[in-house]
Amino acid sequence: MLLDIAFTENVSARYEALGWHTIWVKNGNTGYDDIRAAIKEAKRVKDKPTLIKVTTTIGFGSPNKANTYSVHGSALGSKEVEATRSNLQWFHEPFHVPDEVKRHWSHHIDEGASLEAEWNAKFAEYEKKYHQEAAELKSIISGELPSRWDNALPTYTPESSPDATRNLSQQCLNSLAKVIPGFLGGSADLATSNMTLLKMFGDFQRDTPEERNIRFGVREHGMGAISNGIAVHSPGLIPYCATFFVFTDYMRAAIRLSALSESGVIFVMTHDSIGLGEDGPTHQPVEQLFSLRAMPNILMLRPADGNETSGAYKVAVLNRKRPSVIALSRQKLPQLKGTSVDSVSKGGYIISDNSSDNKPDLIVIGTGSELEIAEKAADELRKEGRTVRVVSLVCWELFEEQPEKYKESVLPSEVTSRISIEAGVTFGWEKYIGQKGKAIGIDSFGISAPAGKIFKELGLTVENVIAAAKAL
């Protein structure tokens, strides 16, 4: 068989090894009874999923092109279409649906109507007995969020304890799961690192479908695909899925499909930079922020502290027509003074500024864990008498969607002394710092060491921001 040069696996045996029931229909072109029997059998098997392998001939019916690869990539052409119709004894006009076929399908309309009526009656009864559960189901079907759901998200003051944003994220996840009935998800076998367990729920398994912690296993692509499926199932199902940020590379196609099909999946991506430390360059994302910022219809959020983490989740829950990727730190970060939950929805905003007009000497732009460095450097420069603004650019896509006037108020075009600091590639920052600005970042793969050492070694320091400011 020609296929043998590239593919020799026994697909059914592989699925059986994965715990599936399998059925083989040997003649998928005309074996209608076998197909019907296979579907019936699959429905009977309740304890596992079923794979029906159906052997067919590609281009079946075409006298000259059946069983050739040319049928896959190009149209038959009118002559071969004619020959195929004649061969299959199909003499109707193109696009004509014969009465026989119409009748066969029409009875499904009545059947469907009766099934729907039956379900509605059942649900009405259920609603009487289980008022709260019925309301929850309705909200999952309709997608209507409970009123003031976002009050559940925690807020912080600078006096609140420093914490890793992955931990602050877990508080958001747990708070949201309490108030939103369709909020559920899990991690690709990293729940205790990603901090994604919903503490008041058990594991979603075959016998516990009412629980909400999904154990995806080490299969990032599958996790993304499953989450896409959950999101498109009902407007009120809000799935999140988690892994290390660098492993978005393993699920990029699933993230892209999420964006393309307008699914509001929340991708919880912890260990978001060299700040993860000892695991080294294979685990340290440096280019992932930009590779996702480049993707259409996606929100790439990188919160700096507790308020921004809550704000990121607020944005993510509200955006039901595009996925959100939330990048979170492994390492502890302080609660900053100028951050707020609601500012995140603007994508970028002023954290601090000691200029009285809208013309600071310098603008330092940061995201995530580097916003702290930006703030500290700004404070030093202010002590020396300079006016410095610090801007958090937590989500580029949302900032771009703001009115020009707002954007200009945050980043006035006449202030060309600009520095960006972000623990990732500098490529792309020209957009906001201009060709004269200075981007501080990491244009190589990371290194293995404790986080503090790496930040110093790679130059992501207060001193370097100050030096860059003086050089500008």
Place this chain on the structure above:
Amino acid sequence: MLLDIAFTENVSARYEALGWHTIWVKNGNTGYDDIRAAIKEAKRVKDKPTLIKVTTTIGFGSPNKANTYSVHGSALGSKEVEATRSNLQWFHEPFHVPDEVKRHWSHHIDEGASLEAEWNAKFAEYEKKYHQEAAELKSIISGELPSRWDNALPTYTPESSPDATRNLSQQCLNSLAKVIPGFLGGSADLATSNMTLLKMFGDFQRDTPEERNIRFGVREHGMGAISNGIAVHSPGLIPYCATFFVFTDYMRAAIRLSALSESGVIFVMTHDSIGLGEDGPTHQPVEQLFSLRAMPNILMLRPADGNETSGAYKVAVLNRKRPSVIALSRQKLPQLKGTSVDSVSKGGYIISDNSSDNKPDLIVIGTGSELEIAEKAADELRKEGRTVRVVSLVCWELFEEQPEKYKESVLPSEVTSRISIEAGVTFGWEKYIGQKGKAIGIDSFGISAPAGKIFKELGLTVENVIAAAKAL
């Protein structure tokens, strides 16, 4: 078992379904004889690969932490290390290698020396009988390229026929395979679309290891991983692997590992834009150029015609310490006037310019299939009396590595009227066009239609470049 919540597959059965021989060592912690026997058995099985499943206890020997997940992510701690040493009856100082162990391993040194001498004698004999084959093997081991190997690459004039760069790429692949003995590769089941078949060779299969067409099957990640393995095996093995450009998303982790481990793999990526037409947005890359430009230690090349395609391959073959991704068109492109094979190594260069000084009114920068549009628009604008320069930015990374003086000669900073045109997201182009420039591109997913229609619909047209020029 705790693992059951996330993983229930029968791994051995799965590998058997994939055609492997499998062996199970049930006691991997102390069953030394079983391990030895398994390795012997695996060596005996010649007709397929062997998977040895070895069951072990994580943290074996640690009295308090064995069989817990905490052993995976954190160190035992000095107290538990002490307890473990005592439990295992290991009373040597840390890092001390007992004589018994030393003796056991030392005899392998003599054994290795004798095996090497044996091989050398055998090779000397072989070299006498098979002079050419021996020379080829030596060049594969050493990595030395044949002299003037690059003369094999075809060159073109504007009179040469228009052609898709995927076709021009196939000529390069075939020319290189003829002169470089270690040049080999294949496609992820798209050889007839990627145009990657080496016509003078057959398929590399179990019984034909002397052939050079590798049929990777529809497994992009595996293809990338295999190619990485080939590249690191010997300096003279130069593997290429191919699929549609959008499917780099499926193999991003393998491409990243290629970059991180400094493997000179050539990634041949055809159907590089909306220009692929009817297959639509799932198959149309728009963000892939930037998501790969963001990756460290990689060359992202997008040639515009035959000369640049040959130039891209020259660069790729010479860069043995970083991977090259070559993006190629499905659609026909004309052979342009100002392109050349050797200019590609500079990453960016002037294609045409009607200004007499180094100060054209406008610079239009393009890559790949859009360079033709840039040229046509420039011609129109020149007719109206403007001075216009067209720059091909075929490889950003190589351009960035040029001396400042050269870069300034191509893109003089005082010329701020700049337009970029590329069939992909505009994000990132600020680097070269500045904040005042105009980027023409596609900031959404693609659409399904014949290529020409999509280019028009999405505004990648000569008219739009002219309009943008007039607006600047």
